[in-house]
Amino acid sequence: MTTVPGGEFEAIARIQRRLGLAGRDGRGLPQPAPGEVFSGDDAAVLARPPGKRLLLAIDLVVEGVHVDLALGSLADAGWKAISVNASDIAAMGGRPLHAVAGVSAPADTDIDAVADGMVEACTAQGIALVGGDLSGGDRLVISVAITGTCDDRSPVLRSGARADDVIWLSGPLGASAAGLQLLRSRGGAAETDDEGERLLIQAYRRPIARLREGVAAAAAGATAMIDISDGLSKDLDHIAVQSGVGFRLSSVPVAEKASLEQALGGGEDYELAFTAPPGAPVLDAFEVAGLAPPFRIGVCSSDAAERSLEGRQLEIRGWEHSFGA
Amino acid sequence: MTTVPGGEFEAIARIQRRLGLAGRDGRGLPQPAPGEVFSGDDAAVLARPPGKRLLLAIDLVVEGVHVDLALGSLADAGWKAISVNASDIAAMGGRPLHAVAGVSAPADTDIDAVADGMVEACTAQGIALVGGDLSGGDRLVISVAITGTCDDRSPVLRSGARADDVIWLSGPLGASAAGLQLLRSRGGAAETDDEGERLLIQAYRRPIARLREGVAAAAAGATAMIDISDGLSKDLDHIAVQSGVGFRLSSVPVAEKASLEQALGGGEDYELAFTAPPGAPVLDAFEVAGLAPPFRIGVCSSDAAERSLEGRQLEIRGWEHSFGA
Numbered sequence: 001m002t003t004v005p006g007g008e009f010e011a012i013a014r015i016q017r018r019l020g021l022a023g024r025d026g027r028g029l030p031q032p033a034p035g036e037v038f039s040g041d042d043a044a045v046l047a048r049p050p051g052k053r054l055l056l057a058i059d060l061v062v063e064g065v066h067v068d069l070a071l072g073s074l075a076d077a078g079w080k081a082i083s084v085n086a087s088d089i090a091a092m093g094g095r096p097l098h099a100v101a102g103v104s105a106p107a108d109t110d111i112d113a114v115a116d117g118m119v120e121a122c123t124a125q126g127i128a129l130v131g132g133d134l135s136g137g138d139r140l141v142i143s144v145a146i147t148g149t150c151d152d153r154s155p156v157l158r159s160g161a162r163a164d165d166v167i168w169l170s171g172p173l174g175a176s177a178a179g180l181q182l183l184r185s186r187g188g189a190a191e192t193d194d195e196g197e198r199l200l201i202q203a204y205r206r207p208i209a210r211l212r213e214g215v216a217a218a219a220a221g222a223t224a225m226i227d228i229s230d231g232l233s234k235d236l237d238h239i240a241v242q243s244g245v246g247f248r249l250s251s252v253p254v255a256e257k258a259s260l261e262q263a264l265g266g267g268e269d270y271e272l273a274f275t276a277p278p279g280a281p282v283l284d285a286f287e288v289a290g291l292a293p294p295f296r297i298g299v300c301s302s303d304a305a306e307r308s309l310e311g312r313q314l315e316i317r318g319w320e321h322s323f324g325a
Numbered sequence: 326m327t328t329v330p331g332g333e334f335e336a337i338a339r340i341q342r343r344l345g346l347a348g349r350d351g352r353g354l355p356q357p358a359p360g361e362v363f364s365g366d367d368a369a370v371l372a373r374p375p376g377k378r379l380l381l382a383i384d385l386v387v388e389g390v391h392v393d394l395a396l397g398s399l400a401d402a403g404w405k406a407i408s409v410n411a412s413d414i415a416a417m418g419g420r421p422l423h424a425v426a427g428v429s430a431p432a433d434t435d436i437d438a439v440a441d442g443m444v445e446a447c448t449a450q451g452i453a454l455v456g457g458d459l460s461g462g463d464r465l466v467i468s469v470a471i472t473g474t475c476d477d478r479s480p481v482l483r484s485g486a487r488a489d490d491v492i493w494l495s496g497p498l499g500a501s502a503a504g505l506q507l508l509r510s511r512g513g514a515a516e517t518d519d520e521g522e523r524l525l526i527q528a529y530r531r532p533i534a535r536l537r538e539g540v541a542a543a544a545a546g547a548t549a550m551i552d553i554s555d556g557l558s559k560d561l562d563h564i565a566v567q568s569g570v571g572f573r574l575s576s577v578p579v580a581e582k583a584s585l586e587q588a589l590g591g592g593e594d595y596e597l598a599f600t601a602p603p604g605a606p607v608l609d610a611f612e613v614a615g616l617a618p619p620f621r622i623g624v625c626s627s628d629a630a631e632r633s634l635e636g637r638q639l640e641i642r643g644w645e646h647s648f649g650a
Contacts, residue, residue: 035378037482040567042416042552043382043473045480048374053360057368058425058470062460065429091367100383102468104390135387138463143427145383145470148368155370157362227367242365 011134015115016040019129029119030128044130046147049097053155055148057088063140071183074110074140076205078117081142084229086125086209087270089148091227093156093218095211096127096148104137114142125209153218156274161224161243163302165275168222168282169295170213173232174258177266179204196257203255207270212289217274220285225274231267237307237316239275246306249298249314264309265317275300336459340440341365344454354444355453369455371472374422378480380473382413388465396508399435399465401530403442406467409554411450411534412595414473416552418481418543420536421452421473429462439467450534478543481599486549486568488627490600493547493607494620495538498557499583502591504529521582528580532595537614542599545610550599556592562632562641564600571631574623574639589634590642600625 016039019029032038037045061067061081069077082099089096099122103114111134122129127146179200183190190201210227217225224243226235232252240247254263276282283293298309307314341364344354357363362370386392386406394402407424414421426443428436436459447454452471504525508515515526535552542550549568551560557577565572579588601607608618623634632639 037480041483042413042550043380043419043471043480045417045482046379046381048377048379052373054371054373054379054472055368056371056423056425056455056470056472058427058456058458058468060427060429060458060460060468062429062462065461088367092370094368098381100381100470102383102385102470104385104387104466130381131383133383133385135385135466136390137387137466141429141460141462141466141468143383143385143466143468143470145381145425145427145468146368147379147381147472155362155366155368157370158366225367 011111014112018115018119029123030126038128038130039132044098044100046098046130049147049149051149051151053150055089055092055094055150055155056145057085058143058145059084059088061142071180071188072205074113075117075120077140077142078114079121079206081144082118082121082127083125083207083209083270085144085146086127086211087227087229089146090209090211090214091225091272092148092150093153093214093222093225094148094150095215096125096146098128098130099144099146100130101132102143103132104135104141106138107136109140125211150218156218156222156225158224158226158239159242161239161245161275161300163245163300164278165223165300166278166296167247167249167298167300168217168274168276169253169297170210170272171292172253172255172263173228173269173271174263174266175200175203175255176207176268177262178255178258200257203269207268209270210272213272213291213294216285216289216291217272217282220276220282221280222274222276225272228269228271228273229267231265231317232273233264233307233314233316236273239273240304240307244304246301246303247298248301248306249309252297252309253295336436339437343440343444354448355451363453363455364457369423369425371423371455374472374474376474376476378475380414380417380419380475380480381470382410383468383470384409384413386467394465396505396513397530399438400442400445402465402467403439404446404531406469407443407446407452408450408532408534408595410469410471411452411536412552412554414471415534415536415539416550416597417473417475418478418539418547418550419473419475420540421450421471423453423455424469424471425455426457427468428457429460429466431463432461434465450536475543481543481547481550483549483551483564484567486564486570486600486625488570488625489603490548490625491603491621492572492574492623492625493542493599493601494578494622495535495597496617497578497580497588498553498594498596499588499591500525500528500580501532501593502587503580503583525582528594532593534595535597538597538616538619541610541614541616542597542607545601545607546605547599547601550597553594553596553598554592556590556642557598558589558639558641561598564598565629565632569629571626571628572623573626573631574634577622577634578620
């Protein structure tokens with residue numbers, strides 16, 4: 001964290017004050033424990049994470065690829081960069097611990113707004129924001145790395161699904177894609193009296209990782225899990241390929257005001273898809289955790305080539321924002 | 326690690342093969358232990374790190390800010406992104422464990438070359454490269470996050486220096502700045518029969534974190550430490566401000582073919598500056614570790630405003646690549 005541009009010490013000091021204040025004003029951003037050092041040194045010093053394994057992930061949010069600043073704010077972009085990383089931890093059945101953020105942006109960018117969105121997302125999802133790096137650049141690139149733990153459980157990989165396992169989905173899909181379409185049709189204006197439309201726009205701008213759902217799925221004996229970031233068909237394909245199974249979907253729950261196409265290919269909903277043996281206590285685990293019941297959407301098959309929905313071949317497609325877009 | 330652009334699965338597969346091959350062909354890139362999963366899932370699954378504390382840092386390398394692709398290769402940029410992060414761990418007295426990398430780049434970028442440089446730097450410095458994310462973008466932005474451990478020692482912060490502590494430097498400064506100047510004067514051409522010039526260019530293009538030096542300094546009882554990334558005067562100023570001391574330098578070792586100005590303000594040498602009580606066995610610790618002796622360059626003073634070199638006021642300056650550059 002040493003290559004901070006000389007002109008940005010002020011911005012960093014403001015962000016550090018914000019990180020400290022965020023805890024003191026009751027918003028609940030995790031603060032350093034005795035012996036811990038968050039921002040301000042060469043590296044953050046953190047308590048040794050609990051559990052046998054450490055989870056570690058990195059995800060980029062790039063202007064023009066993952067976010068369109070005409071359709072959402074800088075704070076929304078900061079929020080999203082945290083949530084997509086938290087979602088990677090959720091998809092392992094883990095809970096997030098610490099995040100660090102690198103931001104490259106043009107000189108006139110309101111870095112405080114980006115930081116606000118990150119702080120809000122960390123606060124909402126119980127993540128400690130412990131350090132970062134700032135740099136110039138042509139367009140906004142936010143890079144967040146995150147750590148997590150599964151405590152005493154094993155992480156749920158993509159590769160553990162077996163034939164006859166039931167396929168579950170933590171919630172209906174398509175809201176984010178429908179929100180994006182809605183915003184595009186209005187040139188980015190988000191004002192609406194319609195509560196349903198408001199929820200679609202929020203799903204697109206401020207996604208939330210399904211952290212409690214991931215832990216409940218793991219506790220119920222999930223054999224494989226992934227977050228729906230690229231689109232259901234494409235993300236289930238990852239599980240199928242890495243587990244050596246096929247999948248046969250009976251139905252896909254579609255979010256209100258969204259289409260089946262948006263549900264299947266839209267991506268960015270950050271719901272969790274997971275597999276579990278037929279007798280696994282999935283519904284019980286979600287109920288005990290106070291969560292809405294997940295949807296049973298199909299089964300894994302021994303034909304590793306099978307990809308079907310309601311008996312018809314399912315096209316594997318998803319959010320194809322090509323490299324260099 | 327889920328928002329991988331659809332068109333880049335091929336590149337990711339090639340990089341994954343490279344990471345695996347790198348271990349098998351004897352180059353020594355750390356490979357996953359039983360129960361660990363590196364690339365290919367939502368998050369990497371790693372053995373719980375040893376020691377009481379976990380170190381975590383992130384640093385960006387941005388084309389046009391931190392690297393000039395007319396003066397070095399894509400592989401050099403990848404190398405540098407790893408080394409600047411490893412240097413953050415070195416400056417805590419730690420050893421690096423795992424790195425994850427996010428790369429945003431224009432469509433025609435040779436991502437394999439960037440990955441090659443990262444793999445080479447990880448191999449040279451004993452770091453496991455365990456995952457990443459790829460995205461499009463206008464210019465190359467490499468974001469690396471790194472974990473590390475101090476094992477059973479306490480991390481060496483910037484804030485622990487006390488009046489009368491001796492200030493040490495792990496090696497002479499200015500080589501990187503001199504290498505940059507040399508490359509600029511030749512329009513990027515690196516060919517030279519002069520071994521001294523070759524070393525300057527290597528110092529600029531392929532910096533190495535002083536990991537063994539950082540551990541030796543910590544073992545000898547270092548009270549504060551920082552890596553020289555922005556320039557000696559500016560980096561020592563960080564220690565002074567965070568420790569509440571001043572500093573009085575007697576001399577600064579200058580690398581062969583470099584100037585005092587390059588040594589004081591050039592930055593990017595990644596030598597370590599550290600403080601230790603007058604009687605601390607610093608020279609012994611370096612000798613036992615088989616390292617060249619560090620340089621004794623001054624003392625900390627109780628006048629928190631003092632910044633002097635050879636009795637003259639020292640201007641605090643450094644590598645001021647302004648935000649938005």
